[in-house]
Every structure is written in C-alpha cells, then in structure tokens.
Amino acid sequence: MKISRIMTITVLVADQERARSFYVDSLGFDVRTDVRMGENRWLEVVPPAAETSIVLHEPFPGTTAxxxxxxxxxxxxxxxxxxxxxxxxxxxxxxxxxxxxxxATFADPDGNGFVLSATSVRSG
Incomplete structure (x- = not known):
C-alpha cells in the first residue's frame, strides 16, 4: 500500500454554522475550506499549522450528529x-x-467527544 497520511477526519454535526463557531471561536481552529456544492457544504477546519483537518459535515443517511x-x-x-x-x-x-x-476530555455542541492529550501515543 502507498497510504501516506490521514488527510481529513469527518465529524457529523447538526448545524454547520454552530459547529464552525465552536471550532473557530472556542478551539482556535482555522477554516481551511468553506464551499457549497449544490445542497452540500464542505466545511473544513484545522488547528493552526496542522496537516490533518476536520470536515464538519451534516449527517449522511443512516448516521447521526x-x-x-x-x-x-x-x-x-x-x-x-x-x-x-x-x-x-x-x-x-x-x-x-x-x-x-x-x-482532558470535552465535547462539541453535538456531543462529538475529543481527548486533549499532553503527549501523543506513537509506536515506532
């Protein structure tokens, strides 16, 4: 395989604008992309200087925020x-x-749970 990195992680949110405010205003993330594609909105946020971003997306059929x-x-x-x-x-x-x-742990307004870690767990 030639997989080299994780580009994005999708987090399902009920209200993209509310989620944008939380991730930008409360967490200090930057908006990388915010575009409409028909009825869909691609809203991607990222911690400053990070590569992997989070896509804040409305739930897909059969999923929940x-x-x-x-x-x-x-x-x-x-x-x-x-x-x-x-x-x-x-x-x-x-x-x-x-x-x-x-x-430490916290959740966004929809209940998506995050762990804030002082170290990252890596295997060598």
Missing amino acids: GSSQGVILESADIDADVSALRANGVRVEGPHDMPWGRQ
Whole structure:
C-alpha cells in the first residue's frame, strides 16, 4: 500500500454554522475550506499549522450528529489549553494524569467527544 497520511477526519454535526463557531471561536481552529456544492457544504477546519483537518459535515443517511468519539488532539501546554477552553465556555473534564501522560476530555455542541492529550501515543 502507498497510504501516506490521514488527510481529513469527518465529524457529523447538526448545524454547520454552530459547529464552525465552536471550532473557530472556542478551539482556535482555522477554516481551511468553506464551499457549497449544490445542497452540500464542505466545511473544513484545522488547528493552526496542522496537516490533518476536520470536515464538519451534516449527517449522511443512516448516521447521526454527535457520533464521533475519541479523536485525540495534541497539546503542548494542556493546562493553558484547558483554561482557555473553559474561558470559552467549553465543559472540560480533567486534565488527569494517565500512565502515558496527561489528558482532558470535552465535547462539541453535538456531543462529538475529543481527548486533549499532553503527549501523543506513537509506536515506532
């Protein structure tokens, strides 16, 4: 195989505009792409200087908003990031000390769950 990277992760949201506000205003992400394609809207956000982006998409048939869980976001300063999230009105659990580092969890307005990790888990 020649798979070389993860380009995007799709997160299903009920209201793309509300999600855009959360990811940009509360998390500090940048909008990479925001275009309409017929009745669909491709709304892609990304942490500053990151490669992998998140597509905020309306649910596909048979799926529901808020069904994404466990996407891990890396933080260089988890305490400062948790404080900033809380100042932006985000309900955050943690940070907690774990065997692999420190982590905190939070959800977007639709209930999509994220882990904020002070270290990234990588295998060599």
